[in-house]
Amino acid sequence: MSKTILAVDDSGSLRQMLSFSLKAAGYGVIEAVDGQDGLDKARKQTVDLVLTDQNMPGMDGLSLIKALRGMKNYRNVPILMLTTEAGDDMKAMGRAAGANGWLVKPFDPARLTEVVKKLIG
Numbered sequence: 001m002s003k004t005i006l007a008v009d010d011s012g013s014l015r016q017m018l019s020f021s022l023k024a025a026g027y028g029v030i031e032a033v034d035g036q037d038g039l040d041k042a043r044k045q046t047v048d049l050v051l052t053d054q055n056m057p058g059m060d061g062l063s064l065i066k067a068l069r070g071m072k073n074y075r076n077v078p079i080l081m082l083t084t085e086a087g088d089d090m091k092a093m094g095r096a097a098g099a100n101g102w103l104v105k106p107f108d109p110a111r112l113t114e115v116v117k118k119l120i121g
Contacts (some may be wrong), residue, residue, distance in 0.1 A: 003120050004028040008064060009082065010037035010056040014105070015109065018051060018082075021109035035059025039067050048120045051103075054083040054090065059061035062097045071099035074121045078119040082107060 005027050007018040012033075019029045030047060034056040042050070050068060054061035061081055068074040078100045081105035083090070086104045094102060101115060 002028050004030060004045070005116065006032060006042060006047040006050045008028045008032040008035060008051065008061070010034050011053070014053075017107075017109070018112070020090060021112055025066060025113040025116070027116065035061065035064035035067075038064050042068055042071070042074065044117040047077065050074075050077060050079045051082050052079065052096075054081055054085055058074070062093055065094070065097040065099055077114055080115065080119070 005022055007015055007029055009015050009018070010033060020029060021027050029043055032041050036059045038052060039059065052061040052064050061083065065079050069077065079098060080101045080103055081094045081099045082103045082105060083099045084105045091102055100119065103112060103115065
């Protein structure tokens, strides 16, 4: 059975690129339009990895990560932040919230799949 990734981003074109890259690498992908949608979908089905943007309307990436880390079945699920913000402060906040890693947009599909493979095989 293939591993499933939850891709959370308010940009439809970015979700499409993530979906395309990850599906091509053999992963299942569930798309969410913002943090709240991501949280709702994560409650319905536990995934193997979460990729989230930081800046989204409503619930942002850090809030989503904190909410997921508060759920028993998401304590050990790898979470990657995918964002335009590459500052040390933001990375520190991401780590404090429970993010396992960081990818800067625009992302390189080969790098994305390499990082995902390292985290979930």
